[in-house]
Amino acid sequence: xxxxEIRKVNKFYGxxxxxxxxxxxxxxxxxxxxxGPSGSGKSTLLRCINxxxxxxxxxxxxxxxxxxxxxxxxxxxxxxxxxMRRSIGMVFQQFNLWPHMTAQQNVAExxxxxxxxxxxxxxERAAEALRKVGxxxxxxxxxxxxxxxxxxxxxxxxxxxxxxxxxxxxxxTSALDxxxxxxxxxxxxxxxxxxxxxxxxxxxxxxxxHVADQVAFLESxxxxxxxxxxTLLHHP
Ligand code: ADP
Ligand code: ADP
Numbered sequence: 001x002x003x004x005e006i007r008k009v010n011k012f013y014g015x016x017x018x019x020x021x022x023x024x025x026x027x028x029x030x031x032x033x034x035x036g037p038s039g040s041g042k043s044t045l046l047r048c049i050n051x052x053x054x055x056x057x058x059x060x061x062x063x064x065x066x067x068x069x070x071x072x073x074x075x076x077x078x079x080x081x082x083x084m085r086r087s088i089g090m091v092f093q094q095f096n097l098w099p100h101m102t103a104q105q106n107v108a109e110x111x112x113x114x115x116x117x118x119x120x121x122x123x124e125r126a127a128e129a130l131r132k133v134g135x136x137x138x139x140x141x142x143x144x145x146x147x148x149x150x151x152x153x154x155x156x157x158x159x160x161x162x163x164x165x166x167x168x169x170x171x172x173t174s175a176l177d178x179x180x181x182x183x184x185x186x187x188x189x190x191x192x193x194x195x196x197x198x199x200x201x202x203x204x205x206x207x208x209x210h211v212a213d214q215v216a217f218l219e220s221x222x223x224x225x226x227x228x229x230x231t232l233l234h235h236p
Contacts, residue, residue: 149180
């Protein structure tokens with residue numbers, strides 16, 4: 001399980017400063033929820049962690065190694081960045097599954113293409129990941145024949161099949177009908193209990209209150225509070 005250290009990170013979109021001097025440690029094996037109003041910079045901060053969004057100054061280190069830059073201002077090679085990203089899984093609000101592939105093929109594809117596994121090995125590991133998210137009986141279904149909650153569980157299986165050391169979740173339940181939110185949160189809770197390091201942007205205050213070890217509250221690009229959920233949130 002990886003640790004993430006975010007130090008004095010600033011991020012601009014043109015003249016607009018989306019992140020202001022962010023300092024945050026995401027401890028290994030723990031769940032950190034990023035909360036705050038829409039537009040406060042949560043998604044930007046999450047995307048800076050795997051350098052999907054380049055930060056402009058400061059440092060983000062994963063297990064001590066800076067991501068995106070070899071030294072301040074000096075971009076690392078694409079090859080090195082891809083290498084670092086191999087240990088980081090990400091799940092988005094939109095599931096981004098390939099519509100023409102079954103659930104199992106969706107999970108196996110990356111294992112073949114990115115990890116170079118043989119097809120039979122990839123299929124076996126995909127099946128294992130799908131069992132873990134409770135999708136054993138739907139492996140042969142195409143996304144169109146899965147509910148939103150099931151599709152998101154396939155997306156989570158696709159990420160965990162790569163055996164990441166860190167998982168980033170960007171509003172993973174926001175696109176779901178309310179009755180399907182629970183099944184996805186429950187899979188995330190299981191991952192947390194297995195000791196995965198997780199950073200989760202969410203509006204699900206129940207999840208933040210009950211599953212997070214740490215809650216980071218952003219407002220207008222600033223980190224205004226970091227604390228345990230029991231201190232920061234008042235939730236039954
Ligand atoms: P949150 O996830 O908290 O809703 P975001 O990180 O998505 O916030 O966005 C933070 C701010 O940065 C918002 O004001 C948003 O409009 C702006 N923003 C996000 N992405 C871009 C972009 N690609 N170009 C310009 N502005 C952006
Ligand atoms: P959501 O809140 O549904 O995730 P967002 O508003 O955060 O949607 O943004 C969706 C996409 O649009 C993201 O890729 C984000 O970077 C981009 N984006 C957000 N705000 C702006 C903006 N002001 N200008 C340009 N792109 C933006």
